[in-house]
Amino acid sequence: MPKTGLTAEQIKDRAIECTMERMRKFGYEKVRLSDIAKDLGVTHAALYAHFADKAALFDAVSERFIRDLDAKLERFCQPGARGTPLERITDWFVTLHKTKCEKVRCDPELYRAFNFLAVRQKVFVCQHLQSMDRQLMMLVKEAIDGGLLQGDAAEIVQLLFNATIGFHYPAMVVEYIDQDREPLLRAVLDALYRGLRDA
Amino acid sequence: MPKTGLTAEQIKDRAIECTMERMRKFGYEKVRLSDIAKDLGVTHAALYAHFADKAALFDAVSERFIRDLDAKLERFCQPGARGTPLERITDWFVTLHKTKCEKVRCDPELYRAFNFLAVRQKVFVCQHLQSMDRQLMMLVKEAIDGGLLQGDAAEIVQLLFNATIGFHYPAMVVEYIDQDREPLLRAVLDALYRGLRDA
DNA sequence: TTCCTTACATTTGGCAAGTTTTGTAAGATA
DNA sequence: TATCTTACAAAACTTGCCAAATGTAAGGAA
Incomplete structure (x- = not known):
């Protein structure tokens, strides 16, 4: 029709x-x-x-990027994913970091739009945050079950996420785009794993 | 005259x-x-x-706030400061965090100006960064000497600073001003101390 | 019924005017 | 000599207007 x-x-x-x-x-x-x-x-x-309106069209663009990112991260949570739970948490965070860096470099205009358009508190962003929380929770629980981490899963997720936020917070990704911060991110995670092993 | x-x-x-x-x-x-x-x-x-110009006048306002902050933080590095080195590092970070939160709440317009006016890469900001680095370095070295932390002091400073940046990065302080994140900051630091004790 | 067009109302953006504000130079005063 | 004023040039900021873009309603084609 x-x-x-x-x-x-x-x-x-x-x-x-x-x-x-x-x-x-x-x-x-x-x-x-x-x-x-x-x-x-x-x-x-x-x-x-x-x-619905022009904003909805722009949102759809951001939403697509976010959904792709979610799907990419989801792979580290699948049953078939390789590596120890801690290695997979690291891979998960490094992928989150590198994917955003790549976007800034390859698609600066899209990233700028994504960053600017009061994108916070939009439905699909909240879903993304929830999605990431769920994914991390799965990985952390596995790590706890494997005796690699100790403590409350939700608290550990909060802690890991906030201690690495400088590596995926949009504005900071842009600000430090010239530096290769991946080694530093890995070092932060390693220190946290050790500290959370025998909490 | x-x-x-x-x-x-x-x-x-x-x-x-x-x-x-x-x-x-x-x-x-x-x-x-x-x-x-x-x-x-x-x-x-x-x-x-x-x-020199209007910008220099505005900078002087920011500079005053930053110098006060530096002085406040400096106290934790004095010989007479009380507490173990790790407690003092925690106090140092918590003070940094809370002082910025307070500024956002009590002086929102000044903070906005401070945040907006391409304040990055200005001389006094670089000095502030260097100053903070020096202060943290002193505290970390004491902790290392006391056997409370292990590893390269400069690397540990980098690591602590970046893992807590979400708690003092200007834009993020504003974004999360409604939440009391001090307990989370302390938890991050505690986990890092444990992880850096027997690196 | 869904997706589209035409026609029109509303909102936004860009331009040119005049005005204000910023910055500079030359000289006056303590 | 350091600090200030007057006088002026340059830049940035209003204002009002018009064109363009966004959003809506009524109706037409598959």
Whole structure:
């Protein structure tokens, strides 16, 4: 029934892709709905059938990045994941850190948008935080069961997350993008593991 | 010789105080040199005998806060300071954290200015970073000498500072101002001490 | 029914004017 | 000599207007 010959999902996807492309090229301030619509071969009003408003379109771009990141991190929590629980926690944090660094370097405009657009307290961001919490909780519980860490799982998750926040907090990732902080991140985690082993 | 009857230092001090007062009342965007000058009973051009430019006046405000903070932290490094080296490191970090929280709550406009005005990489900020590094280094060395920590002092300082950066990084202090994170900060430090005791 | 268009209301952004504020130079006063 | 004033140049900040972009409603095509 759609006049464009594409399903609603396909149109949405293409709209998001066009938006990303224009954000990359011109910065998010200069992205116009009419341009996106033109790329898709529809009028700008048609976009409102798929997105509540312009902000929702931008959010969809951020959401895609966050979902990809979540999926990437999820792999370290799968039953088949290799390595000891502690190694997997380290891999999890290092991946979180490096993925954000990579995004800053390869997609600076997208990262800037993601950073700027009062993205905090949006639904998908809260979900991301919950998702990360759940993932870390799984890994930490495994470590506790294996006798590698001691204490309350939720508290340990809080502690690990906050002690490494400088390595994944958006503004700080940007600020220290020129430095290779991975070794420091690993050192922080190693010290914490030792300290939490016989708490 | 001055026509105002005040020494250069006094004029400077009063200028800084007036600036702070107006920043608090109206926000730093609305501070005008001509208003400051009027408060002091001189023309705006006279201010240029004391400050290189408007930014230098604003910097002086931030500098004052930072110097006070440095002095406060310095106390934990004095020979007469009470407590074990590790307790003093904890006090040092907790003071750093709480002082910034207090500033955010009591002087939000000043903190915002301090945060906004590309304050990074200014001379007095670098000095502050160096000063903190030196202070922490002293405390860590004492802890190492006392057998409470093991490893390279400079590396340990780096590690402690970065693992607690979420508790003193300006933007994050503001973001989490509603939460009492002091217990979490202490927990992070305790875990690190244990992990760095038998590195 | 879903997705789209046309037509229109509302909001935002950009530009040119005038005004204020910032910064500088030359000279006056203690 | 150090500090200040006057006078002026340069930069940044309003204001008002118009064009462009966003958002909405009513109705048309698959």
